[in-house]
Amino acid sequence: MHRKSDHKIVVVTGAGAGVGRAVAETFARAGYDVALLSREPERLVRAAAQLQAAYRGVRALAVPTDVADAQAVEAAAARVERELGEIDVWVNVAMATIFAPLSSISPRDFERATQVTYLGQVHGTMAALARMRTRNRGVIVNVGSALASRAIPLQSAYCGAKFAVRGFTDAVRSELIHDGLDVHISLVDLPAINTPQFDWAANRTGQDARPVAPVYEPEVAARAILFAAQHRRRTLWLGWSTARAIIADLIAPGLLDRYLARAGYRGQLTGKPRAPDAPENLHAPVPGEIGAHGRFGSEARHGGAPLFTERHVHALMGGVAIGVLGVAMAFAHLRRRARSRP
Helix, strand or coil, rough: CCCCCCEEEEEEECCCHHHHHHHHHHHCCCCCEEEEEEEEEEHHHHHHHHHHCCCCCCCCEEEECCCCCCCHHHHHHHHHHCCCCCCCCCCCCCCCCCCEEEHHHHHHHHHHHHHHHHHHHHHHHHHHHHEEEEHHHHHEEEEEEEHCCCCCCCCCHHHHHHHHHHHHHHHHHHHHHHHHCCCCEEEEECCCCCCCCCCCCCCCCCECCCCCCCCHHHHHHHHHHHHHHCCCCCEEEHHHHHHHHHHHHCCCCCHHHHHHHHHHHHHCCEEEECCCCCCCCCCCCCCCCCCCCCCCCCCCEECCCCCEEHHHHHHHHHHHHHHHHHHHHHHHHHHHHHHHCC
């Protein structure tokens, strides 16, 4: 049986490194007991020990899990409730991807990226809801991306998975409302984050990959995810770059297609040749002491990223609609004047 604790309990997938690692620490700092799920067991155990040492009274449980395996995720959830207690919050962060044009991606690699990045969130949501439904309480936070609304080249697998996460989250939310349950599900769309993924993601471009600027530190994303969990927000966009990408695609998607055909490659590739022996974590975890941060700390921002909730989004969209209408009216007026000239 689990030890009694007054702390709320959060499960974080992908907690071994990157945003997931930062999320685990942010929730621990806020007083949550934390269950860390990820594939690499040694790094996960060290991360749990570090959290317990840093935040007195907080319990941290390492549960090595491949989120692409539904049975493994269910077993992890059962273990968390057995050893820590009833799950209050479940955060789906785990992802795996491949940088390459579609013509260079094998079906096996594409399938694996989809299984982790999309089905991993499905499996986590299923495991969480199986418990939260019976208690009629709980919060699930799914981590999306600006690329869930505006896809970019070289990331078809990742973008497709994040689009799917958005559709899945919206569908489940409606089902929870229909059933009258006090279980909340949020979607947090992130901008580019300085994580190790650009060093260990599968890569078939021949060049080192990089995040599209502006880049934020993972702690900025973690604070947004904690905010969404505690304030039960439907959706949350982090950063102006996320809002701009989503709104621009609504206004001029064809123009963005052409722009990204040119700039989308340049913005994601460093020009530095990819090392033949560079690590890849798509099909197996990369061992070693790897934390939340990647190699772009010199340009990454530690704060200053505005949070746009659904209320802000509506206001932004209203402003965009007014702006588009104004441009259209001005253009129509100029056309009428041109036609009236002799």
